[in-house]
Amino acid sequence: MDNKLMLMIPGPTPVPESVLLAMAKHPIGHRSGDFAKIMEEVTHGLKWLHQTQNDVLILAASGTGAMEAGIINFLSAGDRVLVGSNGKFGDRWAQVSKAYGLAVEVISAEWGQPLDPAVFRERLEADTEKTIKAVIITHSETSTGVINDLETINRFVKAHGEALIIVDTVTSLGACNVPVDEWGLDVVASGSQKGYMIPPGLSFVAVGPKAWKAYETATLPKFYFDLGKYKKDAAKNSNPFTPPVNLFYALQAALKLMQAEGLDSIFARHHRLMSATRAAVQALGLPLFAPEGAGSPSITAVIPDQVDAEQIRSIMKKRYDILLAGGQDHLKGKIFRIGHLGFVSDRDILTAIGALEATLQELGYKGATVGEGVAAAAKILAQ
Numbered sequence: 006m007d008n009k010l011m012l013m014i015p016g017p018t019p020v021p022e023s024v025l026l027a028m029a030k031h032p033i034g035h036r037s038g039d040f041a042k043i044m045e046e047v048t049h050g051l052k053w054l055h056q057t058q059n060d061v062l063i064l065a066a067s068g069t070g071a072m073e074a075g076i077i078n079f080l081s082a083g084d085r086v087l088v089g090s091n092g093k094f095g096d097r098w099a100q101v102s103k104a105y106g107l108a109v110e111v112i113s114a115e116w117g118q119p120l121d122p123a124v125f126r127e128r129l130e131a132d133t134e135k136t137i138k139a140v141i142i143t144h145s146e147t148s149t150g151v152i153n154d155l156e157t158i159n160r161f162v163k164a165h166g167e168a169l170i171i172v173d174t175v176t177s178l179g180a181c182n183v184p185v186d187e188w189g190l191d192v193v194a195s196g197s198q199k200g201y202m203i204p205p206g207l208s209f210v211a212v213g214p215k216a217w218k219a220y221e222t223a224t225l226p227k228f229y230f231d232l233g234k235y236k237k238d239a240a241k242n243s244n245p246f247t248p249p250v251n252l253f254y255a256l257q258a259a260l261k262l263m264q265a266e267g268l269d270s271i272f273a274r275h276h277r278l279m280s281a282t283r284a285a286v287q288a289l290g291l292p293l294f295a296p297e298g299a300g301s302p303s304i305t306a307v308i309p310d311q312v313d314a315e316q317i318r319s320i321m322k323k324r325y326d327i328l329l330a331g332g333q334d335h336l337k338g339k340i341f342r343i344g345h346l347g348f349v350s351d352r353d354i355l356t357a358i359g360a361l362e363a364t365l366q367e368l369g370y371k372g373a374t375v376g377e378g379v380a381a382a383a384k385i386l387a388q
């Protein structure tokens with residue numbers, strides 16, 4: 006059947022109809038007063054979403070562009086940085102940092118486990134000479150469905166006093182609480198095709214005062230992603246280069262939806278979707294990849310032992326038009342991931358779990374009876 010595909014992947018995520026329709030207009034001139042009004046409104050909305058009074062800058066790039074901007078604007082070649090890595094996106098932070106000649110020390114954890122804040126504390130406390138310039142981590146590690154304890158790690162960064170905290174919040178912003186100012190997060194990167202409920206193409210960097218101070222002395226090369234230019238122009242509700250105007254229409258519409266729902270409701274919804282999904286998977290006798298308490302609010306990874314993860318994904322797609330994500334790198338073929346980020350409702354979870362049960366039945370899986378997953382999810386959704 007045409008037009009039935011349901012995206013249950015962690016990006017691109019589903020886009021609400023009002024957001025799609027907002028984009029179906031001619032682009033307007035990006036130096037016009039009308040565009041400046043949109044720029045003013047979305048900048049205001051982005052600050053609300055980030056819970057910050059400081060800058061949130063908008064880039065025409067995918068999330069990785071925001072990550073790169075977060076490095077090159079605030080650091081210099083040879084700078085010592087601690088990079089947390091427990092998955093594909095933590096690895097990406099290390100790759101970007103190495104590409105720009107930073108002295109990278111990776112603090113890793115096994116894929117599927119959260120980073121250990123105590124290791125960060127040890128390394129930061131031992132640095133009495135204050136040579137560590139930044140701690141760089143991924144909040145929600147999309148590749149494994151694990152949430153890292155940003156709040157605790159950041160507390161140790163604050164106790165260090167010198168190092169910046171640079172965070173990838175691509176699948177945590179708009180899914181769980183990331184109070185940028187309250188926690189004093191210096192650089193926060195995110196992308197449009199995740200919690201924002203808009204198509205790929207925009208990314209965002211929140212920058213605090215301490216990071217701007219570092220910007221003054223940072224010497225890594227930059228041009229298109231020179232955030233100083235974006236800050237200067239944002240003050241005039243403008244952009245240094247031609248922005249993807251229609252994606253700004255989408256951003257404006259999506260932020261309106263988010264503001265109508267409210268931050269607390271958005272966070273509660275994602276928590277509920279995560280809890281229902283995890284309970285259903287467990288009720289079906291399928292092992293969860295992330296331990297209890299470390300599950301990402303936006304994605305649940307499953308590591309089936311009696312059925313093939315890729316067969317599950319294939320049947321879910323072919324018979325039920327539901328797209329699940331597979332494993333990345335060494336987890337390819339070993340796990341599947343259910344995205345529940347952005348424009349996702351309770352009904353979507355019941356649908357996905359129902360289809361998963363039918364899929365398991367088709368594969369001759371004996372670990373559970375059809376209905377047990379939906380029952381477990383429904384119990385949580387009803388609370």
Ligand SMILES: *Cc1c(COP(=O)(O)O)cnc(C)c1O
Pocket residue numbers: 015016067068069070094143145146147173175176196199
């Ligand atoms: C999606 C994602 C990114 C950005 O990926 P792009 O393909 O560049 O948009 C970065 N970090 C995490 C955790 C992600 O989920």
